Amino acid sequence: MAMIASDNHGLRLVTRYAVLVLIAVIFIFPLVFMLMSSLKPDQQLLQDSGSLRAFLPVGDISLQNYTKAFERAPVLTFVFNSLLVTGVTVVLSLVLCSMAGFAFVFVDWKGRGVLLSVLLATLIVPFETIAIPMLLLASKLPWVGMEGLSYGWLNTYRVQIVPFIADGLTVFLFVQYFKDLPGELIEAARVEGASWWQIYRKIVMPLSGPILATAAILKFLTMYNQYLWPLMVTQEEGYRPVMVGLQYFFQLNVAWGEVMAYLSLITVPVLAFYLYLQKAFIASIASTGVKG
The missing domain is CATH 1.10.3720.10 (MetI-like)
Structure with a gap:
């Protein structure tokens, strides 16, 4: 019984942390999108916005947008x-x-x-x-x-x-x-x-x-x-x-x-x-x- 209770507790703990990580990712995504988009030229930004590339530092990356x-x-x-x-x-x-x-x-x-x-x-x-x-x-x-x-x-x-x-x-x-x-x-x-x-x-x-x-x-x-x-x-x-x-x-x-x-x-x-x-x-x- 003690082992079953321990397993249930561990499962609940894993589930809780998984839900918290998912919520954190959902809230972080807009910030990542904003940061990655700020490093790309407009044409590439618009092309990447419909895929996961929008959240990745790929393509023509620079700080030119910040200078402008x-x-x-x-x-x-x-x-x-x-x-x-x-x-x-x-x-x-x-x-x-x-x-x-x-x-x-x-x-x-x-x-x-x-x-x-x-x-x-x-x-x-x-x-x-x-x-x-x-x-x-x-x-x-x-x-x-x-x-x-x-x-x-x-x-x-x-x-x-x-x-x-x-x-x-x-x-x-x-x-x-x-x-x-x-x-x-x-x-x-x-x-x-x-x-x-x-x-x-x-x-x-x-x-x-x-x-x-x-x-x-x-x-x-x-x-x-x-x-x-x-x-x-x-x-x-x-x-x-x-x-x-x-x-x-x-x-x-x-x-x-x-x-x-x-x-x-x-x-x-x-x-x-x-x-x-x-x-x-x-x-x-x-x-x-x-x-x-």
């Missing part, structure tokens, strides 16, 4: 803009939304249930319905900078960052996670005389590694892939992100090899960020715990 991509558009400027806007937004969003989630869960104040319901209701409002009012508002907002008082936020980094710092989904994620934390820790800290800020910084946030990684990944993908809003508010090339920069490769004659090269370049930061946060996520789960 840099000549056609300021790729590094677009990548820098996206990383700057996305990075600042993610950091500010994690701080402010975690504070909001903490206040909704642990601080007792009148009207928090109603306000949370209103906040969650914003999740069903399509961005396209408020894009034009936001654009009109952004074109007239005041700003005090090095040159003094000015009006209008168009063609700036702040117009791409400020409207997206706080959102209902990120607050909701923190609220749901904080609800599962042991309430006894908070009560004990309050009895010891700890302030809300001390509880937030020294107790709640050290236990929030998994939700921080999750919220950061979702926010990063949302901001990095933005197209409509940056297209509306940035007319100057120096402020445009990667998704708006993609349209440079579809003007006049479309060079698919250059498109694939550009997509490969802008995908690298996403993969690097994801792998880093995945490692941090696993480490936080391994290290997070509550001792009784």
Whole structure:
């Protein structure tokens, strides 16, 4: 019986890993296709797209498409803009939304249930319905900078960052996670005389590694892939992100090899960020715990 149980366990383990490998291959195929296509001239790219040669480095392989991509558009400027806007937004969003989630869960104040319901209701409002009012508002907002008082936020980094710092989904994620934390820790800290800020910084946030990684990944993908809003508010090339920069490769004659090269370049930061946060996520789960 023990041998049969061991064989069944081994079969289940092999089946599980086989399914995981198959899923990994399915997700990796588009990335391999993109990378291999970026190394081929257009004619060969189109000919190979209907066979397995599309996933193999065969034929006339070179880095010419990458060189032409840099000549056609300021790729590094677009990548820098996206990383700057996305990075600042993610950091500010994690701080402010975690504070909001903490206040909704642990601080007792009148009207928090109603306000949370209103906040969650914003999740069903399509961005396209408020894009034009936001654009009109952004074109007239005041700003005090090095040159003094000015009006209008168009063609700036702040117009791409400020409207997206706080959102209902990120607050909701923190609220749901904080609800599962042991309430006894908070009560004990309050009895010891700890302030809300001390509880937030020294107790709640050290236990929030998994939700921080999750919220950061979702926010990063949302901001990095933005197209409509940056297209509306940035007319100057120096402020445009990667998704708006993609349209440079579809003007006049479309060079698919250059498109694939550009997509490969802008995908690298996403993969690097994801792998880093995945490692941090696993480490936080391994290290997070509550001792009784």
